[in-house]
Amino acid sequence: MPQHKNLNVVPFVSVENMMNIVTTDGIAETIEGIANYILQDFRKWQSFDKTPRVASHSDVGVIELMPTSDGELYGFKYVNGHPKNMKEGLQTVTAFGVLSEVSSGYPVLLSEMTILTALRTATMSALAARYLAPKNATTMTMIGNGAQSEFQAIAFQKLCGINKLHLFDVDPTATRKCRKNLASLGFEIEVFDTPEDAIRGAQIITTCTADKQNATILTDNMVGSGVHINAVGGDCPGKTELHADILHRSDIYVEYPPQTRIEGEIQQLGEDHPVLEIWRVMADIQPGRTSSDQITLFDSVGFAIEDFSALRFIRDRLSTSDKFEQLDLIADPDDPRDLYGMVVRSKKKGLFDA
Numbered sequence: 306m307p308q309h310k311n312l313n314v315v316p317f318v319s320v321e322n323m324m325n326i327v328t329t330d331g332i333a334e335t336i337e338g339i340a341n342y343i344l345q346d347f348r349k350w351q352s353f354d355k356t357p358r359v360a361s362h363s364d365v366g367v368i369e370l371m372p373t374s375d376g377e378l379y380g381f382k383y384v385n386g387h388p389k390n391m392k393e394g395l396q397t398v399t400a401f402g403v404l405s406e407v408s409s410g411y412p413v414l415l416s417e418m419t420i421l422t423a424l425r426t427a428t429m430s431a432l433a434a435r436y437l438a439p440k441n442a443t444t445m446t447m448i449g450n451g452a453q454s455e456f457q458a459i460a461f462q463k464l465c466g467i468n469k470l471h472l473f474d475v476d477p478t479a480t481r482k483c484r485k486n487l488a489s490l491g492f493e494i495e496v497f498d499t500p501e502d503a504i505r506g507a508q509i510i511t512t513c514t515a516d517k518q519n520a521t522i523l524t525d526n527m528v529g530s531g532v533h534i535n536a537v538g539g540d541c542p543g544k545t546e547l548h549a550d551i552l553h554r555s556d557i558y559v560e561y562p563p564q565t566r567i568e569g570e571i572q573q574l575g576e577d578h579p580v581l582e583i584w585r586v587m588a589d590i591q592p593g594r595t596s597s598d599q600i601t602l603f604d605s606v607g608f609a610i611e612d613f614s615a616l617r618f619i620r621d622r623l624s625t626s627d628k629f630e631q632l633d634l635i636a637d638p639d640d641p642r643d644l645y646g647m648v649v650r651s652k653k654k655g656l657f658d659a
């Protein structure tokens with residue numbers, strides 16, 4: 306029988322492992338690492354299998370699977386979005402993911418992805434802004450100061466040089482938490498009572514709110530020429546943040562158009578409304594921002610390749626660490642055709658006797 310690598314045990318990155326990695330390396334440094342992996346993967350965009358995520362909707366939220374493959378590795382993420390969870394003391398977004406070898410189909414990594422999703426979402430937002438935001442932008446408004454917000458701020462600081470933040474949330478406790486968490490990280494932070502006041506003087510506006518409805522976080526008259534909008538919270542059918550008039554004045558950049566047309570701000574527009582694909586900008590096929598009065602919009606919904614890149618980053622990072630569990634996930638009979646025999650012999654061998 307041919308020898309095979311020990312593929313029946315799968316490295317498992319728990320929440321504790323992830324927090325250990327991120328706090329050991331630093332959140333900003335982890336974001337920088339993930340950014341390099343996203344850029345590598347987005348620059349070979351055409352070699353990936355792509356599909357809009359597979360979503361199961363309910364009245365209160367959505368559960369989704371996000372698969373992709375580059376021919377060598379296959380990855381998927383399980384993720385939910387439940388805006389009402391927060392009031393019940395639960396996360397709005399939770400996730401875990403798997404990376405597998407295409408050659409055998411065996412999983413090679415199982416990881417928590419609630420923290421990793423916040424990191425990759427922030428990384429992707431800041432990477433897009435690097436190409437789309439006004440040059441020398443210093444100030445970002447953040448509307449929605451929940452679980453994603455600090456990661457967004459740190460990514461924009463690390464990748465775009467943002468050092469001033471304007472904060473607004475309908476819930477002042479969220480803003481207080483965000484301000485406190487970011488207090489020692491070198492930002493100049495101002496808190497505002499209205500979104501209108503919060504956006505004054507900012508070159509970048511990040512909307513990251515959670516509400517299962519077509520909300521109007523920004524109206525048309527709030528958005529002046531020359532700004533970059535990073536719209537993160539509208540990521541589901543019937544869940545948007547921007548008034549449609551803003552979209553008509555903006556150059557709209559998206560991840561994967563077939564998915565964003567279902568889930569993004571552009572669900573409010575016709576199917577043929579022009580959009581630009583951000584991978585083309587990252588691959589130097591198309592320019593990013595070309596003029597100082599242009600309104601650019603990154604209509605972020607989160608795409609499978611970003612999760613794939615983040616999982617690849619974590620897998621490579623693990624090779625220098627052995628403080629994670631190996632899961633007994635894959636049945637491994639001595640004779641691959643004798644799965645039944647393996648099960649029956651396990652009883653005879655007394656493996657489960659008390």
Ligand code: NAD
Nearest residue numbers: 397426449451452453474475476479514515538605606607
């Ligand atoms: P969260 O529930 O922790 O925080 C959301 C915040 O928005 C809360 O503090 C809430 O008070 C605030 N808010 C709600 N309505 C508001 C309004 N009208 N004006 C100002 N603030 C308002 O959620 P989170 O984990 O931070 O996620 C935020 C959103 O981002 C969710 O909708 C989530 O689905 C989405 N998301 C998108 C991506 C992506 O890749 N695009 C990734 C992760 C999360």
